[in-house]
Amino acid sequence: MPRSSCTVRFPNSEFSPIALEPHQNLAEVLTVQNSPVLFGCRTGICGTCLVRVGGDIPPPDRDEREMLDILAAEFPQARLACQIDVTNDIALVAAKER
Numbered sequence: 001m002p003r004s005s006c007t008v009r010f011p012n013s014e015f016s017p018i019a020l021e022p023h024q025n026l027a028e029v030l031t032v033q034n035s036p037v038l039f040g041c042r043t044g045i046c047g048t049c050l051v052r053v054g055g056d057i058p059p060p061d062r063d064e065r066e067m068l069d070i071l072a073a074e075f076p077q078a079r080l081a082c083q084i085d086v087t088n089d090i091a092l093v094a095a096k097e098r
């Protein structure tokens with residue numbers, strides 16, 4: 001049965017969990033909510049939204065993978081928050097908190 005809601009948590013921070021619908025635009029939701037994740041380009045180019053992700057979500061596409069190889073090759077859980085397709089409950093840690 002498809003999920004009707006996904007929860008985004010921010011472990012080890014004072015930020016409250018945020019609920020969103022599956023496939024909802026994460027960058028838009030996190031921008032209007034209080035979150036530790038900052039955004040710049042929102043197109044997967046600048047790397048401002050680099051995060052570490054815990055949870056089962058679709059893997060990065062080729063363009064995101066290329067950016068991650070440049071920005072955080074040593075962190076297999078690294079993702080660009082503006083490119084994540086949220087399909088499950090996830091935990092996000094902003095790159096600056098690593």
Ligand code: FES
Pocket residue numbers: 038039040041042043044045046047048049050080081082083
């Ligand atoms: S906001 Fe620029 S890569 Fe995500």
